[in-house]
Amino acid sequence: MHVLGTVLVLAWPWLVHAADAPALVREGNGRGAPACQSCHGADGGGQPAAGFPRLAGLAAGYLEKQLTDYAAGTREHPVMQPIARALGATERTAVATYYSRLPVPPPPSGPVPADDGVGATLATRGRWSQRVPACEQCHGPGGIGVGANFPPLAGQPAAYLEAQLQAWQQGRRRNDPLQLMQHLSRALSAQDVSAVAHWFAAQRPQGNTP
Known part of the structure; x- marks a missing residue:
């Protein structure tokens, strides 16, 4: 045996x-x-x-x-x-x-930030005056995630997303490909961080939803 x-x-x-x-x-x-x-x-x-x-x-x-x-x-x-x-x-x-392998549960319902707000702009178009590309360029449309290096942002808690951007800014997280997030996050203000985190938190995740 x-x-x-x-x-x-x-x-x-x-x-x-x-x-x-x-x-x-x-x-x-x-x-x-x-x-x-x-x-x-x-x-x-x-x-x-x-x-x-x-x-x-x-x-x-x-x-x-x-x-x-x-x-x-x-x-x-x-x-x-x-x-x-x-x-x-x-x-x-x-x-x-x-x-x-678990099904993706839907996020809690709540208000959706405006499409022309700061969060939507950073997520979908970026801010090229500060060399900040759109988050969607790496994380996919609506933040659905791309492969193993660019995780889904859609439907993640805003508090979690804010905490991660702050960790990148402060050097407490250093495991990104080519240090992309370390550089990009430092161009964001506290208001930017909050806005983009809340925008992604309001998006519906994709996957094997129940």
Whole structure:
């Protein structure tokens, strides 16, 4: 039985991921990583009021990279860094794969910022006088996300998006391709950050929505 189990692990590692991920999300690993759903919700939809982001439907490669970067310190957060360090590499892969396969829950309903406001302008057209391209050029139309390096912004909590832009500005997050976000974020004022965060938070995410 021991030999058979070893063969299964080597030949089909996804079986281990499928078995471990739900337990990690519900219960943690008992070695310093608490249940993921305590902050990110049972459906992976996050907690907008608290600024905890949606994980459901995000690319597995992106999620795994963020956990790895938290563990390495290139993305700083007082809660997530110790959690990421308490997860093994296989556990990080398992959790990332699990969340990537969850249906994307719709965002809470609320007012939609004006199409001619600062947030919409930065998101869709940019501000070329300060060499700031439109956010959509990397993150896709409406912020739906593009691949593993440019995650969805649509429907993420405004408080979370604001916090990330501030982290880029202050150098607490340093894991972007070619340092794009570090440079671009520093051209934004506090009012710009708030406006573009609220615009994206009001957009409907795409994906395997229920």
